[in-house]
Amino acid sequence: MIVAVTTAEKYVAAAYGIVFLVVLVYVLIIALKLGRLERELDELTGLARQRREAEAEQREQVPVA
């Protein structure tokens, strides 16, 4: 079945398509950014955990008077 599409319909569809595409690209960029923030958060959590463990070790090594 072939549906005849007029030039006006093509232009209206193109206008809506462009807006949809731009919003989609924007959401994609935000998703990539969220992924980066998650990786950074993981890295900082690891760093904070290492620091806490190092401090705990130091506390154990301090001689009791």
Place this chain on the structure above:
Amino acid sequence: MGLHARENPLAALAALAGLLIAASVALTFFYVPSDADQGFSQRIFYLHVPVAITAYACFAWGAWKALLHLWKREPGADLESYVAIHQGVIFGSLTLLTGSLWAKISWGHWWLWSESQLVLFLVLFLFYAAYFMLRYSVEPGPARANMCAVYALFGVVLIPISFLAIRLANQLIHPVVFTLQGPQMSGSMFFTFCVSLAAVSTLAATLYHVELAGKRIDSRLRELRELLA
């Protein structure tokens, strides 16, 4: 649902934007009658005009936040101004793209340099596009925030000029729909326009808050990295 909306207002805003966009598309394609003069292509109006109004609103919001930064030293106002202008530039580019498509089908031209409304909107768009060049050419800090705020405030002058240009210009190829006598369209057309405007502005508000949340998390992570270093 009510509890979830209170706990996560951003998700509720996104859901509302989705509903309004669906309603707007349905009304535009299945409810509103075709324009007697322009026919089917006039339906671009329900996308182009709300997108343009949203772009103006984003620039105005960015300028307002810039004023709050300079006047009251409101914390975070600089970031909010930046995000609003970023949204304004996105919606501004969409205005230019959808406007060009409408111009081509209605006037037979992608762009007309003789039309003040078009040229002034382009000037406004380029002015705010240049905001990012300024922002990323200066080291982050209070000086950059002040410079960007002053720049954002200068640009706001162009908004009423761009908006009123069409009413002051002699060339009237660009249609005037909203006059002092009210909207020059039927009730169903005005209703569809209002729903479309609500849809686009809710979408812009959602994107604004999502981007702002991302920027705030980014800045806090940077602070945390400095504390742990």
